[in-house]
Amino acid sequence: MDIESQLGSSRTVPVNGGAVRIYERGTGAPIVFVHGLFTNAAVWRKVVPGLAENYRCITADWPFGGHRVAMDPDADLTATGLAAIVAEVIETLDLRDVTLVGNDGGGMLTQLVITRHPERIGRVVLTPCDAYENFPPPMFDYLSWLARVPATFDVLAVLMRVPLLRRLLGRSPIGYGWLSRRRIDDDVLDHYFTPVLDRGTRRDAVKFLKSVDKKDTLDAARAFPRVEQPVLVAWASDDKFFPIRHAERLAEDFPVSRLEIIDDSRTFLPEDQPDRLASSIDRFVRSGA
Numbered sequence: 334m335d336i337e338s339q340l341g342s343s344r345t346v347p348v349n350g351g352a353v354r355i356y357e358r359g360t361g362a363p364i365v366f367v368h369g370l371f372t373n374a375a376v377w378r379k380v381v382p383g384l385a386e387n388y389r390c391i392t393a394d395w396p397f398g399g400h401r402v403a404m405d406p407d408a409d410l411t412a413t414g415l416a417a418i419v420a421e422v423i424e425t426l427d428l429r430d431v432t433l434v435g436n437d438g439g440g441m442l443t444q445l446v447i448t449r450h451p452e453r454i455g456r457v458v459l460t461p462c463d464a465y466e467n468f469p470p471p472m473f474d475y476l477s478w479l480a481r482v483p484a485t486f487d488v489l490a491v492l493m494r495v496p497l498l499r500r501l502l503g504r505s506p507i508g509y510g511w512l513s514r515r516r517i518d519d520d521v522l523d524h525y526f527t528p529v530l531d532r533g534t535r536r537d538a539v540k541f542l543k544s545v546d547k548k549d550t551l552d553a554a555r556a557f558p559r560v561e562q563p564v565l566v567a568w569a570s571d572d573k574f575f576p577i578r579h580a581e582r583l584a585e586d587f588p589v590s591r592l593e594i595i596d597d598s599r600t601f602l603p604e605d606q607p608d609r610l611a612s613s614i615d616r617f618v619r620s621g622a
Contacts, residue, residue: 336524339378340392341385348421350408354401355393355422359385362618363428366392367419367446369437369462370476371538373399375524376436379607384615388432393422396537397438399525403533410537411544413449416442420450430455432618437462437512437600438469441550447564448556458565458614461575461600464583468550470574472507480542486535499526511573513601557586564590565617567610569598591617 337343341358356374358381368376374392381390394400396410396418404410409417419442423431431454435443440462447457463469469477479485493499496519502508503522528534564587568580577594584592593613598605 336375336378336521340374340381341390345402346393346422346425348418348425350410350414350418351396351404352402353393353395353418353422355391355426358382358390359388361388362430362432363389363391363426364432364434364614364618365419365423365428366390367395367433367435367439367442368392368397368399369439370541371398371529372437372525373397373401373528375521376601376603378521380603380611380614383608383611387615388618391426391428394528395419395439395442397541398534398538399528400534400537401528401531403531404537406536408537408540410540412441412541412546412549413445415541416445416449419443419446420453423453429453432456432458432614434458434460434614435462436460436603440464441468444553444557445549447560447562448553451560451562454562456563456565456617457560458567458617459583460567460602460610461569461572461580463575464550464579465554466547466551467575467579468547469545472574475507477542477545480539486529486539487532490530490535493526494530496523499523502526509601511599513599513604514571514597515605517601517604554586557583558588560587560589562589563617565613566590566592567602567613568592568594569600569602569605570594570596572599574600 340356345352373394584590
């Protein structure tokens with residue numbers, strides 16, 4: 334099955350600084366999903382079908398390095414700027430009582446949305462993600478350094494045009510190799526990587542990477558005690574980058590929260606355990622926590 338067909342119908346939504354391609358499937362209470370760096374809406378392709386019977390599932394190719402619609406050159410693509418774009422899409426679609434679900438870097442953005450733009454958010458689900466001082470995880474800090482070296486990503490893009498090379502990188506520890514326990518299919522790796530072949534997408538990714546600052550996640554953490562919405566922390570049992578102690582810390586810092594550890598999984602929880610994640614989200618929303 335085509336990757337995007339599992340996510341539903343697509344269209345672009347204008348935002349400050351450009352446009353974002355979104356996908357919609359199902360009807361009912363809205364669930365908005367936020368992916369991480371150098372991925373896109375395809376992260377949620379296994380989760381959406383299990384929820385779309387009862388919910389309006391909205392995924393997007395957020396301007397985070399795996400997007401095919403490049404932003405304007407002057408767009409604000411700092412972490413706080415990206416969080417504002419997520420909030421703007423939610424407002425433009427006139428969504429209310431939103432369940433906001435974040436994974437990896439998207440969980441970091443979700444923290445910024447709930448602490449800076451909480452008005453339309455009803456509840457939050459955080460799966461393994463950057464938090465506190467762990468932004469980015471030390472093993473991926475090299476990306477921010479590379480972004481400061483002129484033309485580095487242009488050279489990498491030339492290499493990524495060779496399918497064998499991009500799949501080798503994708504399955505290496507410095508790619509997606511340690512982010513999931515399951516082997517990611519070649520077509521999914523291509524779906525994540527090929528957008529950076531476009532100069533505009535590379536420019537957007539480099540702009541974000543140059544702006545990465547732990548201050549954003551630490552500032553968000555200081556605001557967690559004031560968050561009124563319930564939070565589900567659904568964490569992976571075997572994560573190599575986002576330790577369970579951070580999940581426990583998140584559950585302690587949010588006033589209304591619950592912690593669930595999902596076995597046999599790593600950072601890409603939607604890849605490793607999509608059915609269990611979908612069930613956890615469904616129970617959380619139905620509980621009226």
